Amino acid sequence: MRDLFEQEEEGLSIPIVPGAVLLRGFANDIAQQLLGDLERVLASSPWRHMTTPGGFRMSVAMTNCGTLGWVSDRTGYRYDRVDPASGEPWPAMPATFLQLAAQAAAAAGFDRFVPDACLVNRYEAGARLSLHQDRDERDYAQPIVSASLGLPATFLFGGIRRADKSRRLSLAHGDVVVWGGPARLSHHGILPLKEGEHPLTGRCRINLTFRKAG
DNA sequence: AAGTACCC
DNA sequence: GCGT
Secondary structure, X not given: OHHHHHXXXXXXXXXXXXXXXXXXXXXXXXXXXXXXXXXXXXXXXXOEOOEOOOOOEOOOEEEEEEOEEEEEEOOEEEEEOEOOOXXXXXXXXXXXXXXXXXXXXXXXXXXXXXXXXXXXXXXXXXXXXXXXXXXXXXXXXXXXXXXXEEOOEEEEEOOOOOOOOOEEEEEOOOOEEEEOHHHOXXXXXXXXXXXXXXXXXXXXXEEEEEEOOO
C-alpha cells in the first residue's frame, strides 16, 4: 500500500533505498528549457545508436554534452573528450543542465555536485536498457543524477549485487532520481518503453544522466 | 561490459 | 524469470 501512496505523491522526495531518492516532478518547471538546450546539443552531436563490446546495436539512441562523454563500441566502455562521430569535443554542458543537476543532487543530500558529463538517452517504443552498474567513473563518492522527460517508463532499481531483488518505479516527465553513497553502485535499468505521445517530446522518452566522470 | 540466446 |  505504501507503494501505491508513493506513486501518487508529487513534488516530494521519495526514498528508494539509503543513498537513493526519487524527486517527483523536480524538473517540471525547467523541462522546456532543457529540451530547447538539447536541440542545440543535437545540432553538433546528433543521436546515434552505439554498439556494445559484444557487437550488438543498443536500442537506446544516445549523445553527450560536457567535457566528457560516455561511449561504447566494440573495444569497450569509456569516457572520451571527443565525439567519435564528429571528431570534435562534445558540446558544452548547457547552464540549465548544470543547474538542474546541482539542485537535484543538493535536494538529495549531495552538496557541490558539478558534473562534467551528461549522457543523453532517447527511448522510442521498445527501447530498453538492461540492468547494469555505472562503474566507468573515476570517483564513486560522486552521485548519479538522472532526469526523465517525455513519455513515462518503468525504472528498475536493484542492489549492489546483480542478483539482488530489483524494485520497479514508474518515472514520469520531470522526475529526477539521484543515487550515491551506499547506493552508488546499485544496478539499474529501463524496461522496454511503451508506445505513447507526449506534448513536449512526441513519441519518445528523453533521459539526462549527469555524472562526474573524470 | 549498458546485449542476445538459450537453458532450467 | 534467472543465470550463463
